[in-house]
Amino acid sequence: MGVVCGNSEPTIEIKDLKFTYPGIDGHPPPGSAPLIQDFSLSLSSGDRCLLVGSNGAGKTTILKILGGKHMVEPGMVRVLGRSAFHDTNLTSSGDLCYLGGEWRRDVAFAGYEVAIQMDVSAEKMIFGVAGTDPERRAELIKVLDIDLSWRLHKVSDGQRRRVQICMGLLKPFKVLLLDEITVDLDVLARADLLKFLRKECEERGATIIYATHIFDGLEDWPTNIVCLNPILNCSMSNFNHNPLLYSMFFYQVYVAHGKLQLAMPIDKVKETSKLSLMVCSVPNLDIGSSL
């Protein structure tokens, strides 16, 4: 199942994606069920997509496939019309940017792990990224409220994370894949970052997929949601103060070409949660009148 959003050429296109992690011999273990199958999604310039689901649902795997870190058939996943795994220029040019748990080990951050052990300033790290637009750099430093005199070996995890995020966003990406990188940020820093990212989509036409478990402040942020089904088994008490999650939990909503096709209450959702994947867009749901 899948959904097509937006009118322009897709910036991210996933068609009938099927993926199984290889075993120790490099091949999927015989008889193993694919982690991901029959998964399709099309996003366009300006789209901000939330990728949600419980631990182990496959969010990181999907982002890594999109980021070119796992090989799949080139026709299954296209980013900016190209295969991210086969076309390394996509990431090296900065057009495709992946910020996730492993991003510190990416080439751009090769020195970062060393830097945080040593007495290096935030300024040295940030200004050390070549080919940066000074205006964009200044804006990011402001958005992330970074004190350039911070010594990276002495600051808190959240402050260090801000420097990392700043470095990761310095190049004006066309597609950004965020794998829960805001977890160390305080509420204000996260809100400012989300605002900046929204502007990147609205003004520059970037496309963002953001995998997260933290739904606070996201009520009106995404244009699309991809919900991996195990979230439907979560306790209602996690959600009932968050309008976004409330609507997701109470309705299984498919929207294709911007048109609402199906909405149903939670008992129906539970019946249909056997489905391996749900893909939906954020509608302007009026929960009260739809009940």
Ligand SMILES: Nc1ncnc2c1ncn2[C@@H]1O[C@H](COP(=O)(O)OP(=O)(O)OP(=O)(O)O)[C@@H](O)[C@H]1O
């Ligand atoms: N390199 C790997 N080799 C084999 N299996 C893996 C590998 N990486 C992840 N998995 C398995 O794939 C499944 C999905 O993992 P993934 O990290 O994509 O989930 P996730 O939705 O991002 O979870 P979380 O919310 O905990 O970050 C898990 O069962 C995990 O054990």
